[in-house]
Amino acid sequence: AQSVAQPEDQVNVAEGNPLTVKCTYSVSGNPYLFWYVQYPNRGLQFLLKYITGDNLVKGSYGFEAEFNKSQTSFHLKKPSALVSDSALYFCAVRDGGSSASKIIFGSGTRLSIRP
Amino acid sequence: KAGVTQTPRYLIKTRGQQVTLSCSPISGHRSVSWYQQTPGQGLQFLFEYFSETQRNKGNFPGRFSGRQFSNSRSEMNVSTLELGDSALYLCASSPFPGQQETQYFGPGTRLLVL
Numbered sequence: 001a002q003s004v005a006q007p008e009d010q011v012n013v014a015e016g017n018p019l020t021v022k023c024t025y026s027v028s029g030n031p032y033l034f035w036y037v038q039y040p041n042r043g044l045q046f047l048l049k050y051i052t053g054d055n056l057v058k059g060s061y062g063f064e065a066e067f068n069k070s071q072t073s074f075h076l077k078k079p080s081a082l083v084s085d086s087a088l089y090f091c092a093v094r095d096g097g098s099s100a101s102k103i104i105f106g107s108g109t110r111l112s113i114r115p
Numbered sequence: 116k117a118g119v120t121q122t123p124r125y126l127i128k129t130r131g132q133q134v135t136l137s138c139s140p141i142s143g144h145r146s147v148s149w150y151q152q153t154p155g156q157g158l159q160f161l162f163e164y165f166s167e168t169q170r171n172k173g174n175f176p177g178r179f180s181g182r183q184f185s186n187s188r189s190e191m192n193v194s195t196l197e198l199g200d201s202a203l204y205l206c207a208s209s210p211f212p213g214q215q216e217t218q219y220f221g222p223g224t225r226l227l228v229l
Binding site for chain 1: 159173174215216
């Protein structure tokens with residue numbers, strides 16, 4: 001069975017500081033990992049994905065995520081936070097070894113950037 | 116080009132009723148997926164359709180069903196509504212199935228079951 005955990009319900013960061021949103025996963029096959037962002041009143045948007053290759057994945061809006069196989073983590077990072085980054089972030093995983101696998105989402109982390 | 120549209124945007128129903136939600140994908144997109152978002156359960160995958168065929172289904176009871184038409188538009192139906200079905204139902208489209216990176220989400224239909 002596959003699962004994904006976002007241990008922090010909320011992360012608060014000052015504008016200009018680096019931010020990290022944590023995600024750990026469990027999957028029996030090859031992990032396909034994703035991050036999504038949900039801005040207020042703007043719907044859900046795909047941010048980035050890891051399928052294979054470089055452990056550091058770059059995505060939209062200056063975000064990046066680091067895949068760590070030994071720690072089964074896929075933390076979302078940004079070197080310098082903006083107030084406009086305030087939103088709800090979801091990590092998700094799918095078993096890449098099965099075409100019938102379903103995508104599983106974490107519970108979400110609300111990121112709040114203070115000016 | 117126009118984004119993913121979902122109708123209606125808001126809906127109020129009572130327990131035991133049934134509801135049908137509609138999703139029109141981006142032009143040229145042939146895959147449509149549905150998700151349920153609730154405060155308690157978070158975001159959960161419901162189904163994925165491609166070329167009028169259901170390719171994948173999440174862990175939801177049989178009361179939840181869907182279909183896709185030849186023009187790629189999709190509907191989902193929930194019968195015998197329960198209070199716990201109150202949620203934001205999101206639809207997403209992509210050119211082909213399993214392509215999360217090319218998936219665009221609609222604004223959602225907010226369903227309230229009383």
